[in-house]
Amino acid sequence: KAGVTQTPRYLIKTRGQQVTLSCSPISGHRSVSWYQQTPGQGLQFLFEYFSETQRNKGNFPGRFSGRQFSNSRSEMNVSTLELGDSALYLCASSSVEVTGELFFGEGSRLTVL
């Protein structure tokens, strides 16, 4: 089985731009979660989608948004980028049958200049 795939792996943006990150979950997984990882704040939960619906949301401003498609692929978008948005963005998928066990992709490393 293929693992969780995140694209792009690395990207550089400037302040004020927007960015879209993509996550393809493991086949058959319907839940996709997004996390932001920074040296200062650690791993922080952004949101979780299940069957195209946002089921849980972390404490991030409205500039951070996401969606999930009918094939369970998910995208997250960050608008009006700030320097502090520089981070590793991790996506994880999970199966309904195995509560909570998360399978992570290798992440998208965003640098905002």
Place this chain on the structure above:
Amino acid sequence: AQSVTQLDSHVSVSEGTPVLLRCNYSSSYSPSLFWYVQHPNKGLQLLLKYTSAATLVKGINGFEAEFKKSETSFHLTKPSAHMSDAAEYFCVVISNAGKSTFGDGTTLTVKP
């Protein structure tokens, strides 16, 4: 509300000696608890999980953890550290509604 506290931000051991990474949690219900490992520039990999079955949980690479409800702890141990164990370790609590809370992580250094 739920929370996770990893009691040590850094742990350093010599190769071949035991490893203990400490995790305390708080939750208003019976949570699912996990340990994940992250090697540099990689995603997280599941080490082991507790989901209300046996309190002593065995994971991959010789790691195990014991769930102690009275102490609200879920410490990770390994009898003998290997150089390849050097990484960052995360204790995670996940509610039955699917909300995950990560600890701040413990960086394990293994000295030759």
